Amino acid sequence: MGSAEVDASAEAGARRPQGRRALARPRRRRAARRYGLKQSLTAYGFLAPAVVLFAIFGVYTVAYGFMLSFNRWNGLSPEWTWVGLQNFKDLFSADPVLAPRVRGAVGKTAIVMVALPVLVVGISLPIAVMLNSIARLRATLRTLYFLPYVTAGVGVYYAWRFMYEPAGAVNSLLRSVGLDSLAQADGFLGSTSTALPATIAVLVWMTVPLGILLFLTGLQTIDESLFEAARVEGASQWTIVRRVVWPLLAPITALLIVICLREALQNFQLFLLMTNGGPVDSTNVLGLQVYRLAFDRGNNNLGLASALGWTLFALALALSLLNLRIMRDRTRS
């Protein structure tokens, strides 16, 4: 073999692997693409149910409800009637029968919105602090306090309704301890002055367990050394709660207040089953008014119900943002 041949064969030998590599590269790329595609399809396959279900039950229903708030529809007729902003006008001023009722419902809802968070925080925080400070029976008591939250709502509402009756347990208890003057002849749900406080009490009773659980979770994340330092400084238990515990639990308090506001704005089932908004609209809150607009026989108008529902949503969103902002500022300061 001449040198030229050797060079040529060496060159060819050197080129051959490069050519194979060059040929193999697109093949590998194609394989990688195929693999990537398969991976993607697998991922999309897993994601599809969640995406489609969310699209149907989330995006679609929200968009549907929003469109409905500008229309009139009784839920039966094949077509909607476009009314623009008229539903909103009717709700708050134009309809001479409906508007005063909605305004009344706004007042009742405002009372629930103030009373529920104040009472829930005021009751659940001390209970959580006490539960956190005991070693024995803590788990048992925690389970006990949480029971109202996991008990089926409808059953609870009916049980409370029976207890609030004129001859019910609450009146009997009051009379048996000599508090006859507090007993209600018409029961606690049959009087315009006691129906709303009585229903708020049930709401509080049902929400306090959640407050206790949240506060307990928060308390268990606070470093024990903070308490010890405060005690060394001579702080009383009350001062520790006020100066140490309370500021550190501000984010949890904010969350609990948002939950309470949501409950105050959206809960209708309690009012529907216990009082149907009565007596004389004294417990007619906005959530129940939405339900009535949607389902009251013969007069139902899902457009008006949607309009009020969206108004409630806007209100809830604004209040939640405001609350979070205030609590965040307080935590920072």
Added chain:
Amino acid sequence: MVGTKHGHGRLRARMRAAALLSAGALIAFGAGCGSSGDDGGSGSGDAGSGKNLTMWTFKQSNVPGLEAAAEAWGRSTGNTLRIQVYTPDDAYATKVRAAANTRDLPDIVSAHSASEEWQFAAAGVLDDISGEFDRAWQDELYPSAVAATSLTEERIKASAANSSTSLEGLEPGHFYAVPYLSGSAGFVFARKSALRRAGVDVSKPPATYQEMIAAIERTRARLGDSGGIATGLKIPPTGYYWFFRPLSFDYLGRADFLNRQGKNPSVAWNSPKSIETLELYDRLTPLWVPGVLALGIDEADQKFADGSATWDVGGTYTLSFLLDQGMDLDDVMVFPVPPPEGGAYDKTKLAPAPLVSAGVASTSKNRAEAIDFLRFLSSREGARLFGEGANDIPATDLGDETASWNPALREMFAALSPPGDDVLDVNDFSADPGAGAGPVTPGTADTLNKLVAGKATPQQVGDELTETYAKAWAAQK
């Protein structure tokens, strides 16, 4: 290494299979959620016997009567009709709405007469049956029941004011359902044994409103809380529809009664005569059972049935519920809300209004059989079976056949009168603003409850209602 590669391969294959399954499940779910399409209705679709039909109702107490009629009809035709009940009323209406949207309606749909049946028809739930519901068939029923279920031009025009309940797609004079239950609100039930204990005469019912008030005062004084009167005021229209309307109709007379609700009332809600009607109603305020404002309709009837109340306000339809609750028929006295002394009429007369009708679903494949059953239900045999089974008043005029029925039901039959100037059709709200029982009507009921709650005087209630009606009429312009 090889093993690992195979392991990865198997894992990938499993993941793909799981993803496919996941997507497949979604498709199956979607298919399950989808419209049943042509499967709406039941049965095979061929005319003749051997068909399986379904009927929906919202009144539990009507089920035994409907089943008795369905069984007799099935024996003679070879078809089967299944009765399904959904309660309460609101849940039923929602059920029909949902079924209409998914085309899962039964063959026969019950509806509140002269209101809901038209809404169902306007929405395409019920078919027009005017062709089959001919004169001979109509003659089987109470004339007032037929007249009330015939859709009028005025009713269609009035409905246009509210686009969500508009009947503009329907034809005047047409029929979309056949009434099978009739009767009237405006009856008072009393427990004879309690009346005897309180020394009240049970040989005849109170002749006037004042006599009734005196009797209730007596039972309240002698028997305490259980001597009071009950009704489901938690649902405010009960007090208004069932008691106050008959009372004020008798006191004011037809012309003033209608005028009070009208556009230019000479007898407004706060006129002296109207205030007197409110004062009459207010006389009941101390006589209701404790907590009456928190009682639902069934709860009030239960209080009467278990002896916690001596008096109960209801309608012809209340009796069947009371008997279901175990009340002894011989212990029940029933009479229409008595006329007040010094009023326009000295006897309360109530029109046998159609209460519940049944129509054929537009999706039914058994239309001929459904019509055949409705015709049977209107016949004397079908109506008798229904009335006896339901302890209620059918829409068919059974004449003397009712003599053998229970005495309380007979008393109620006796109080029903053919249409006339001094006869109240409790379902007639045509004088109200808002085309019938619109938003003003329940608002009126709420305002009346202020009297019961002691939150307003008759004058304040009259003033508030005058303002409400004036605004409602103005808004209609």
